[in-house]
Amino acid sequence: MVGRLRLWSGYVLFFYVVTHLLNHTLGLISLRILEAGRHWFVLMWHNPIGQTVLYGALFGHFFLALWSLYRRRALKLSSWEWTQWILGGLIIPLGAIHVVGTRLAHELYGVEPGYPWVLGSLVAGDWTGIVRQFGLPLVVWLHACIGLHFAWRLRPWYRTWLPLLYAIALLVPVGGIAGAAIALRDVADLAQQPGFLANLFERAHVPTQEGIANLYAISRNLQIGALVLLVGVLSARPLRDLWERRAGVVRLDYDERRSVAQPTGLTILEMSRVAGIPHASVCGGRGRCSTCRVRIGGQDRAKLPAASPDEQKVLARVGAPANVRLACQLRPPPGHYRVTPLLPASAGPVEAYRRQPQAHGGEHYVAILFADIRGFTSISEGKLPYDVVFLLNRYFRATGQAIEAAGGRLDKFIGDGVMAIFGLTSEPQAACRQALDAARRMGDALSDLNEAMSGDIDQPLRIGIGLHSGPTIVGEMGYARATHLTAIGDTVNIASRLETLTKEFTAELVVSQELLDRAGADLSAYESHDVEIRGRQGRLTVRAVKKVSELTALS
Known part of the structure; x- marks a missing residue:
């Protein structure tokens, strides 16, 4: 106020x-x-x-x-x-x-x-x-x-x-x-x-x-x-300060090597500054930006006062869970706490805008798509670096637009491959349908790209797509500026493995029956295979689609 x-x-x-x-x-x-x-x-x-x-x-x-x-x-x-x-x-x-x-x-x-x-x-x-x-x-x-x-x-x-x-x-x-x-x-x-x-x-x-x-x-x-x-x-x-020392001392453990002990009355952000510990605070500690937010635990966490209405409003904006507070607003009572800043000290205004609620980490049922260009090494041989970069950027733009049009989130580009996540803000059935729709759109986009670049490449581009769905751990991961929202777990590994199986089955798409059942999609007309996945017990039933453009639009 x-x-x-x-x-x-x-x-x-x-x-x-x-x-x-x-x-x-x-x-x-x-x-x-x-x-x-x-x-x-x-x-x-x-x-x-x-x-x-x-x-x-x-x-x-x-x-x-x-x-x-x-x-x-x-x-x-x-x-x-x-x-x-x-x-x-x-x-x-x-x-x-x-x-x-x-x-x-x-x-x-x-x-x-x-x-x-x-x-x-x-x-x-x-x-x-x-x-x-x-x-x-x-x-x-x-x-x-x-x-x-x-x-x-x-x-x-x-x-x-x-x-x-x-x-x-x-x-x-x-x-x-x-x-x-x-x-x-x-x-x-x-x-x-x-x-x-x-x-x-x-x-x-x-x-x-x-x-x-x-x-x-x-x-x-x-x-x-x-x-x-x-x-x-x-x-x-x-x-x-002398008066407040009589009320007790607050001890904060940032990690195994850094601890701070200060008198009661200081905010966590002020304690960081006094101790010389770098801490993000775009708004200068005014409780507006959320970049100073921390995950707080420890044996005395139950003693913490409830968040004020203004703090609750900012935390709700970023979808923060109950154990996350604003360091500039929280004044811990005497006790022992464990503090983990959630953003790098170099965080800027962009990090203060509304973010995905999953950013703090959690388990979600999502659909994962992996795609890769077949034989790209032979296609790029003999081409100038500029031509290779130009070709990849055209391919990435086409596939990226197809994924986003279907409702997915581009996770990362790896070499000439791409990973996408579906279901961050939708139900499992809708996520699986979006993933199938994205695969179909990618096939259509690739056909258009091959036609547009027929005079620039000796052979048309071919892709392999792997689709699987299941529970994954979703959250912001990385270090400093290389932090982004991603997913990890068996579901991701299986989707990546299915993408490599497209070579073995000479198909453009290999999709798990788990995803098809969730989506309510019938691909019984296509080849069925029971495959072994390294690190997974039992066999996995999949369908191999020779031409992904043959899929009908799903919604």
Whole structure:
């Protein structure tokens, strides 16, 4: 909830900054248009509702940021997070004098806080005022854009809209700063006229020197107050740690060689960071991305608190089982736990999107397809490497489209072979029917490919397909970036063996009777064989289909 409030207060402040910069952009036209545009800006924000929303968001965002800093157990941040925090800290000294010199000056001394007063005071002052005034929108804009990037980069639409967002992120501040700069130049030119600035300040109701000194004192006090709050938050952190150590210690075992012992109150992600153990966290520990999720066990697992509604929502999105939690949200009570991060530390935004529910591992009844090009070695002999790659890619595209059209999932390409899985999201009968349909579609696709490439290959391509169904272990397997959803077990081995038997039976398809019975398909017109499978007890009944294109469409 705190994170959401901080985000939405940021949205309000960002919208305010956008409207302010768009108003500045009118300075590219003229000073008169610039001031006329301010009328609509004031109408939007300088009313009871606008003021309440704006200042509520401003103070809320500031104090929520301090609370977030207090809650952090380790200040081991990424370079982007440090950049955002530093920019946020710079906003206070840069913005305090601007807010006091405009809004508060209006309330205390009746100053008309329009562009003439601000631009005139910059012309009358020294260069530091200009640097401070023009640096403020740039610092605020960069701080906001970094925050929006981290908030949005996990959304499915973000990559699609990224070019437009980049354009907006560039054009709005450039237009605003350029408009303000041209307006400042125009005022500086007009200030060459005798009495211009004196008349301008008189119409703006500029306070006396004593009043101006008072405004500067208020600005300094605000900056000192913010600094005191920041120092107080940083000082409270070690005191909090000492207090929480009295409540007990949490011990985490990551593997046989890595263990962490920390006081109660830290999240698992914070413990990883304190111990220097790499841990994925695309969203920075805000509970949005799920990349920090861990499988948790151990003798004290029953002590863990239940997941919050926000954590449950993220876990449900990735189909996580009961023993998987978000490391950034789980604060274990004192005890001994075993923790296994489920994603590599280098995981990026792509891994945060919705994934197959089977990714965490489980047993599923699926149909497996293996296919291989017959005699590809002789076909590729004498061809240039480019031609071989081109031919394989055409074949892979044809077979891949056929498998996906039938409802299957391409698992992997192995040399000139392919493996596919059916039934990850469907019932066993439908999975077996999809596998048979995929085999038929692959035969048709191969015929079309042979016809299209008849002038490029000396002999038509021939394939052998093996189909079998049964229970398998399905889950994400591999290491680092080579991790993907796959299936292992006897069913996979048998399907691979049936594919090799196509050579022995001179057939394009060898399918197990187990799969045919599940699919409700009658292939009694085709040859039947009882075969022995290495590592399997008993014989397996299969059907051999000479031409896979002879199969009728199954649904």
